Structure formats: C-alpha cells, structure tokens
Amino acid sequence: MFRWITISLLTITVIGLGAFGYKEHQEKTAVLLQAENSYQRAFHELTSDVDTLHDKIGATLAMNSRKQLSPQLAEIWRITSEASSDVGQLPLTLLPFNKTEQFLYDIGDFAYNTAIRDLDDEPLTEKEVAGLEELYKQSGDIRNELRKVQNVVLKDNLRWMDVELALATKDETADNTIINGFKTVEKSMDGFQQTNMETGMSSSPEKQDFSHLGGEKISEKEAINIAKEWFGDVDDSKFTVTQSGKGADVPTVTASYNEDGKNGYMDMSRQGGYPFMIMINRDIKEAEIGLSEAASKAESYVNKLNLDNMQLVESSQYDKVGVFRFVYVKDDIRYYPNSVQVKVALDNGDLLGLEAIEYFSHPDDNVNKEPGLSETEAKEMVNPGLEIQDNHLAVIEDEGGEPTLCFEFLTTKGDETYRIFINADNGNEEKVETMRTSEQKFDA
Amino acid sequence: MVLRKITMASLLFALLILPVPNMEDQGKVHAFSDQVIQHGAVGQDVIELQARLKHLGFYSKKVDGVFGWSTYWAVRNFQYEFGMEIDGLVGQQVKNKLVKASKGYEQALPKNEGSNEQSAPSEPTAVNVPGGYSQNDIKLMANAVYGEARGEPYEGQVAVAAVILNRLESATFPNSVSGVIFEPLAFTAVADGQIWLTPNDKAEEAVLDAINGWDPSGNATYYFNPNTATSSWIWSRPQIKRIGKHIFCK
Numbered sequence: 001m002f003r004w005i006t007i008s009l010l011t012i013t014v015i016g017l018g019a020f021g022y023k024e025h026q027e028k029t030a031v032l033l034q035a036e037n038s039y040q041r042a043f044h045e046l047t048s049d050v051d052t053l054h055d056k057i058g059a060t061l062a063m064n065s066r067k068q069l070s071p072q073l074a075e076i077w078r079i080t081s082e083a084s085s086d087v088g089q090l091p092l093t094l095l096p097f098n099k100t101e102q103f104l105y106d107i108g109d110f111a112y113n114t115a116i117r118d119l120d121d122e123p124l125t126e127k128e129v130a131g132l133e134e135l136y137k138q139s140g141d142i143r144n145e146l147r148k149v150q151n152v153v154l155k156d157n158l159r160w161m162d163v164e165l166a167l168a169t170k171d172e173t174a175d176n177t178i179i180n181g182f183k184t185v186e187k188s189m190d191g192f193q194q195t196n197m198e199t200g201m202s203s204s205p206e207k208q209d210f211s212h213l214g215g216e217k218i219s220e221k222e223a224i225n226i227a228k229e230w231f232g233d234v235d236d237s238k239f240t241v242t243q244s245g246k247g248a249d250v251p252t253v254t255a256s257y258n259e260d261g262k263n264g265y266m267d268m269s270r271q272g273g274y275p276f277m278i279m280i281n282r283d284i285k286e287a288e289i290g291l292s293e294a295a296s297k298a299e300s301y302v303n304k305l306n307l308d309n310m311q312l313v314e315s316s317q318y319d320k321v322g323v324f325r326f327v328y329v330k331d332d333i334r335y336y337p338n339s340v341q342v343k344v345a346l347d348n349g350d351l352l353g354l355e356a357i358e359y360f361s362h363p364d365d366n367v368n369k370e371p372g373l374s375e376t377e378a379k380e381m382v383n384p385g386l387e388i389q390d391n392h393l394a395v396i397e398d399e400g401g402e403p404t405l406c407f408e409f410l411t412t413k414g415d416e417t418y419r420i421f422i423n424a425d426n427g428n429e430e431k432v433e434t435m436r437t438s439e440q441k442f443d444a
Numbered sequence: 445m446v447l448r449k450i451t452m453a454s455l456l457f458a459l460l461i462l463p464v465p466n467m468e469d470q471g472k473v474h475a476f477s478d479q480v481i482q483h484g485a486v487g488q489d490v491i492e493l494q495a496r497l498k499h500l501g502f503y504s505k506k507v508d509g510v511f512g513w514s515t516y517w518a519v520r521n522f523q524y525e526f527g528m529e530i531d532g533l534v535g536q537q538v539k540n541k542l543v544k545a546s547k548g549y550e551q552a553l554p555k556n557e558g559s560n561e562q563s564a565p566s567e568p569t570a571v572n573v574p575g576g577y578s579q580n581d582i583k584l585m586a587n588a589v590y591g592e593a594r595g596e597p598y599e600g601q602v603a604v605a606a607v608i609l610n611r612l613e614s615a616t617f618p619n620s621v622s623g624v625i626f627e628p629l630a631f632t633a634v635a636d637g638q639i640w641l642t643p644n645d646k647a648e649e650a651v652l653d654a655i656n657g658w659d660p661s662g663n664a665t666y667y668f669n670p671n672t673a674t675s676s677w678i679w680s681r682p683q684i685k686r687i688g689k690h691i692f693c694k
Contacts, residue, residue, distance in 0.1 A: 021604075039628075040685045046523040084618070085618065085623070088617070088618035088623050088627050089627070089629035090628060091629040092628075092629075093627055093628065093630040094629055094677065094678070095677070098616040101615065101616035101617075102615055102616050105615035105616065106615075109615075164526060164628065164629060166630060167675070168627060168635065201476075226488065239568065242685065242686065244662065244684060244685045245682070245684055245685055245693075246682050247681070247682025247683045247693050247694045248662050248665060248684045248685065249662065252662065252685070254595070254685065258597065263597055263598045263599070265597070265598070265599040267660065267662075277658060277660060279598065279599055279602065279653065279658060279660065281598035281599075281646070281649075287487075289479070290477075290479030290480060290485065291479075291481075291482055291484055291485040291490075292479060292480035292481070292482045292483065292485075292533065293479065293480070295482065305611035313485075314484070315482060315483055315484035315485075316483050316484040316572045316574065317484055317486045317487075317572060318571075318572055318574075318652055321649075323486070323574075323656050337597050338497075341656060342657075343653070343656070345485050348504035353653060353658060355656075355657050355658050357659075358541070358657065377660045389517060389520070412517060415504060415505050415514050417517070419559065426450075435513050436576075437484075437512055437513070437572055437573065437574075438508070438510040438512050438570045438571060438572050438573060439567060439570060439571060439573045439578060439579055440508070440570045440583075441568075441569055441570055441571055441579075442579065
C-alpha cells in the first residue's frame with residue numbers, strides 16, 4: 001500500500017517536472033527566436049538600404065537639373081540615416097565597423113548639405129562630382145560584400161544570435177561567417193577614407209588646440225600642490241596621481257583623493273598645470289543659501305583661475321546645487337566657446353565642480369571683432385513676428401566649428417523665448433534656439 | 445412632495461456651504477525670504493514671486509516655482525514699469541515694491557476660487573533640466589550609469605555618463621540616448637539586466653554633471669574593464685586614461 005503511494009507520487013513528480021521543463025524550454029526558444037528575428041530584420045534592411053543607396057547615388061551622377069537633384073539627395077540623406085539606425089540595432093559594437101558607419105554618416109552629411117543648397121546658383125563642382133563618383137564606387141563595394149554575407153546567411157541558415165554569443169563570450173577571432181563578412185566590408189573601406197578626405201566628402205575630426213598654453217612639465221609633487229590649492233588641507237599621502245595615456249587630446253595629470261566620505265578629482269594639463277576640471281563629491285545637506293549668493297561664490301572660484309573679464313551668463317538650480325556658466329567678455333563681445341562652468345553646493349557655498357577645459361581649448365584669436373552690419377541692420381534680419389528683448393555681440397562656433405562674430409538677440413513670442421544669432425558680417429541667421437530650461441515634474 | 449422639497453433645499457444649502465472650510469487653509473500667505481531671487485532659481489520664493497507677478501498681470505504662465513525665461517521677462521517688465529534698474533534680479537527693493545503693488549493678492553487668493561486664476565502650489569511643480577534633455581532621458585542614463593559603474597568612484601560614474609553623451613555626438617553611433625544605451629552589446633548592464641536596478645541619487649547627479657559639461661573621460665567613446673574584457677580589438681584603441689576599474693579610450 002505505502003509503496004504504491006510512493007510510486008504514484010514519484011511518477012506524478014517526474015511527469016510534472018518534465019512538463020515544466022518542456023514549457024520552460026519552449027518559452028526560452030520563443031524568446032531567442034524573437035531576438036533572432038529582430039536581428040535578422042535589421043540585417044536584411046541594412047543590405048536593402050545600402051542597395052538602394054548605391055542605385056540612388058548612381059542616378060545622381062546622371063542627373064543635370066536641380067529639380068531632380070535636390071529631392072534625390074534628400075532621399076539619399078534619408079536612406080543613410082535609416083541604414084545607420086539598422087547598424088545601431090545589430091550587435092556590431094565590439095566589431096571594428098566604425099569606418100563603414102563613418103562612411104554612411106559622410107554620405108548623409110554631404111547629401112544633406114547639397115540638397116539644401118541652391119543648386120541653380122551653386123551647381124555641383126567638379127570636385128564634388130568626382131567625390132560622388134568615388135562614393136558610388138565605395139557603396140558598390142559595400143553592397144557587394146553585404147550581399148555576399150546575406151547570401152551565406154540565407155543559404156546556411158546562419159543565426160545572428162551566434163554572432164552575439166561569439167562576440168560576447170569569446171574573442172572575435174572565432175570563426176564566424178557573418179563576423180568575417182563584416183570585417184571584409186570594413187577592410188574595403190580602408191583605402192577610401194583618404195580619398196574621401198581629399199575630395200572633401202569626409203571631414204577630418206576636430207582637434208582642440210592647447211598649443212597656446214605653454215609652460216613646463218609638472219612633477220607629481222607640483223600636481224599635488226596645485227590640487228591642494230583647490231581641495232584645501234588634504235594630506236599629501238592621500239593623493240593618487242596618474243598620467244593620461246596616448247589617446248588623450250592633450251596630456252593631463254590627474255590628482256584624486258578619497259577621505260571622510262569626500263571624493264576629490266582634478267585634471268590639469270601636464271604642461272604648465274592649468275586646472276582643466278575639478279569635481280568634489282560629498283553628501284549635501286539642506287539648501288541654506290540662495291542661488292544669487294552661490295553665484296557670487298562661484299565668481300570667487302572663477303577669479304581663483306586668474307582669468308580676466310569672465311561674466312556670468314547662465315545659472316540653474318538643481319535640487320541642492322547651483323550650476324553657473326561664465327563666458328569671456330572683451331570689448332562687450334561675449335565669447336561663448338570660451339566658457340567656464342562652476343558647480344556650487346547650496347548648503348554652505350563650497351565648490352563642488354569646475355570645468356575650464358572649454359576655455360583653455362579655444363584660443364581667442366583671428367576672430368573678426370568689427371561687425372560689418374549695424375545693430376539696426378541686424379535687427380531687420382530677425383523674424384518680424386518676434387519681440388526683441390535684449391541683444392549683445394557674441395562669438396559662437398558656426399556649423400563648421402569656425403568662430404563667428406554674431407549679434408545675439410533674445411526675443412519672445414507669446415510665452416516662448418528664442419535666442420537668435422545673426423552673422424554680424426553677412427546677416428545670415430546662424431542659429432535659432434528655443435530657450436526651454438525647465439520641465440514639469442511628472443511624479444509629483 | 446414636501447419631503448422632496450426639503451431634501452432639495454438642504455442639498456442646495458449643503459452645496460453652498462461646502463467650499464467654505466477650504467478657504468482658511470489657502471488664505472495662508474508665504475512671505476519672501478531675504479534671499480535675492482535670480483534666473484534659474486527653484487523654490488517657494490519663486491512661487492511667491494510668480495503668483496504676485498501673475499496677480500498684477502506681468503506673468504501669464506503657470507506658477508511652477510522655477511525662475512525661467514518667462515519669469516525673467518516678467519520681472520524686467522515690472523522693473524521697467526516701476527522705474528527701477530532693469531536687471532532681472534529680485535532683491536529687497538523689488539520685493540518691497542512687488543508686495544506693495546500686489547496688496548490685493550492676499551485677499552484675492554481665496555475669493556478667486558472657481559475663476560481661471562489658479563491658486564499657487566505649495567511646492568515647485570517643475571524642475572530645471574539641462575541642455576534639452578528630459579527628466580526621463582536623465583533617468584534612463586542614470587539607470588545605465590548605475591548598472592555599469594555603481595561600484596566606481598564618483599568621477600568614474602560621471603565618465604561613463606560622458607561616454608554615452610560623446611557617443612551621441614559621434615557619427616558612428618546612434619543619435620538618441622535610448623539608441624546609444626540599447627545598442628546590442630554596447631553595455632554589459634543592458635545585456636544582463638542590471639540596467640533595471642533602481643539607481644541612487646549619486647548616479648543621477650553624475651549624469652547631470654556630464655550633461656552640464658564635465659567630462660573626466662577626456663572625450664572617450666569606449667571604455668572597458670581590463671580584467672574582464674574579451675575583445676582584443678578594444679585593447680587596440682588609443683587609451684586616454686584609467687579611472688577606477690575602467691580604461692577609457694577613443
């Protein structure tokens with residue numbers, strides 16, 4: 001009797017476990033399949049986008065009228081953006097695929113800028129046509145390589161989940177057909193980057209300029225002394241000093257310490273020890289001082305940098321801290337690229353952070369300081385539906401990163417505030433911004 | 445029939461007297477503190493300022509306790525109308541003028557119920573958000589930073605947030621916060637679900653610092669933990685610096 005009960009109980013348990021295991025397995029398969037399908041979709045869309053891209057670039061080469069060219073280029077711009085988005089959905093982050101991504105970006109950038117240009121006034125130059133021909137060739141190569149990979153994927157039922165697994169767990173030397181295919185695509189881009197730079201299709205990355213700073217290389221001891229000027233009385237032995245590596249834009253020395261729940265971090269230039277960045281982290285108590293008092297504190301910290309003519313242009317309170325932006329002002333011109341940011345604790349007004357690398361990386365030179373337009377002339381360039389409240393002369397960086405002298409107008413329309421920069425020489429609208437700095441709380 | 449009339453009458457009566465008890469509570473008026481109020485400030489002083497400016501017709505938006513551009517122009521217009529120096533700062537002189545000019549404000553508050561003028565909230569109902577990022581973007585980034593670097597020193601957390609922002613700027617990465625964070629295999633915290641842990645305030649503060657321009661990573665777009673990194677490619681990237689357990693590179 002007792003034995004029978006045991007046997008039947010065990011049988012039920014075994015059957016139950018089996019059913020449970022089977023169900024779990026089925027669910028896991030379903031989830032994996034869904035992930036696989038979304039990878040497959042992104043991949044096949046990518047190949048089809050590159051295919052269309054190649055065709056469209058080819059067609060532009062044969063076109064002559066603006067009526068045809070501009071919409072076609074706008075279409076190219078749209079497709080590159082979709083292709084980039086497809087790439088972003090594939091597990092390629094750990095694969096060297098940047099050159100191809102850069103290539104897509106460059107085509108999009110070129111297509112956009114040409115599409116919005118008045119091609120009747122400024123038709124495609126010979127150099128640009130040569131560049132387009134080059135892009136046509138390159139997109140053809142990428143298309144072929146991707147088609148090859150796609151063919152193998154379909155023929156051999158290759159799974160992207162295996163790619164993900166191979167990349168996430170093992171070294172990517174693992175032999176995987178898809179990975180190898182994408183590596184070939186990337187390799188085909190190797191030679192192109194140079195030619196693209198020459199034809200102006202690809203822009204060389206922006207370099208920050210610190211050469212004007214000068215100064216001697218600082219020692220560890222000096223670095224600690226500079227840090228102590230800002231952190232106050234901290235024992236020398238508490239500091240950790242490290243040097244930046246080869247990839248840094250500018251060689252820096254970092255001094256950091258951690259004591260009594262307070263964490264201090266400071267970056268300074270290796271040459272001359274200029275303070276680039278300071279961060280202090282600690283628990284902040286209830287706010288005791290107002291933003292305005294904190295602003296004058298912030299000013300005293302900026303003065304400590306020995307920079308002249310810094311003016312407060314922006315202040316914001318975030319819970320128990322105030323963040324202030326100062327810009328360099330000379331002859332009533334605001335130099336927005338030359339900015340310093342300061343973070344102040346509202347419990348006791350102490351410095352919590354300082355960021356001056358923007359200031360030091362923009363030498364103030366070769367900017368035209370005499371506006372070609374008068375203020376009244378510039379005002380006429382502003383949308384007449386706006387009410388101008390305030391204006392300054394200001395230097396900003398234009399789309400190409402070049403410093404440009406502009407008239408800055410603060411304007412309102414209804415409840416909105418807009419900031420408009422009018423080029424002081426040719427009256428172009430360089431930049432229009434909606435000044436929205438706050439957002440309603442949703443979980444109040 | 446009579447009973448019905450009585451019921452109706454008492455109901456009507458009840459309706460009439462109902463709103464009365466609430467009034468006393470709202471009649472309480474906060475006074476200004478002695479701090480100078482300026483652009484960017486958040487708090488009860490700003491609520492008081494906005495409510496009074498609104499009462500006088502200088503301010504037309506919602507009273508939300510955040511001194512934004514609309515409040516700034518309202519203050520400047522007020523200063524202009526009353527012949528004061530136009531600087532957009534609310535010091536003692538401006539406050540005195542404002543309190544004097546808006547004398548009717550205190551009495552007006554309870555009576556205005558039902559009219560379109562809303563009564564002032566007791567706490568700010570909005571927050572400052574930097575550089576076009578919404579509170580939800582910030583939360584999502586704080587989740588990623590917490591999942592990726594919660595054991596790291598503060599600067600290491602800011603650096604991870606800065607890498608997300610540097611990727612947004614980069615041509616070779618997606619151009620939205622969610623696109624960058626959820627790019628397959630980009631962050632281990634996304635792959636293993638640690639991104640869904642509840643972040644602490646420190647992670648959020650780190651994200652705010654990064655958005656406000658602090659970048660201890662030195663313009664890095666990649667970082668890795670040298671003890672667990674499996675890809676040889678990542679080692680070939682030019683290294684910028686090491687913060688805590690992470691090496692940041694281009």
